[in-house]
Amino acid sequence: MIEKLAEKLVNLTVKEVTELANILRKEYGIEPSSLLLKSDNNKNIEKSSEKEEKSxxxxxxxxxxxxxxxxxxxxxxxxxxxxxxxxxxxxxxxxxxxxxxxxxxxxxxxxxxxxxxxxxxxx
Structure with missing residues (x-):
C-alpha cells in the first residue's frame, strides 16, 4: 500500500502537487518545506544536479x-x-x-x- 502511494506521489503533475500542498496546509496545518516552494533554490539544485551525470x-x-x-x-x-x-x-x-x-x-x-x-x- 505504501509503495503504491509513493508511486502515485512521484507521478503527480505540478498542478496536482500544488493542490496537495494547499490541502495539507488548509485541512491539516502542514506547511510544505520552504525549500520546495522557492524556485531559486530549485534552480540551484537542478544546476548542481546537471553537473553530475543524470541518472x-x-x-x-x-x-x-x-x-x-x-x-x-x-x-x-x-x-x-x-x-x-x-x-x-x-x-x-x-x-x-x-x-x-x-x-x-x-x-x-x-x-x-x-x-x-x-x-x-x-x-
Whole structure:
C-alpha cells in the first residue's frame, strides 16, 4: 500500500502537487518545506544536479507521429492509466508521461516510442 502511494506521489503533475500542498496546509496545518516552494533554490539544485551525470529522467512526449492510436496504447501500458486519460495525455502534447525514471528504463521506453514514430524527450 505504501509503495503504491509513493508511486502515485512521484507521478503527480505540478498542478496536482500544488493542490496537495494547499490541502495539507488548509485541512491539516502542514506547511510544505520552504525549500520546495522557492524556485531559486530549485534552480540551484537542478544546476548542481546537471553537473553530475543524470541518472533519473522524466519522459516527455513531444510528438505522436503518424500512429496516434499506437502511441495511446503504449502510454496506457506504461502509465497504467485508463484509455481516456492516456488519450488526453497524447492529445495535450508536450506532456510528461512518467517522472523519475532511471536511465536504462527511460532509454528503453524512448526506444519503444520511437519505434512507433513518436518523438520523446528525456529531461
Amino acid at each position: 533519473i529522467f522524466n519522459i516527455i512526449l513531444k510528438s505522436t507521429g503518424a500512429s496516434k492510436l499506437s502511441v495511446v496504447k503504449l502510454v496506457k501500458e506504461i502509465t497504467g492509466k485508463g484509455l481516456k486519460e492516456s488519450k488526453d495525455l497524447v492529445d495535450s502534447v508536450p506532456s510528461v508521461l512518467k517522472e523519475s525514471v532511471n536511465k536504462k528504463d527511460a532509454e528503453d521506453l524512448k526506444k519503444k516510442f520511437e519505434e512507433i514514430g513518436a518523438e520523446i524527450e528525456l529531461k
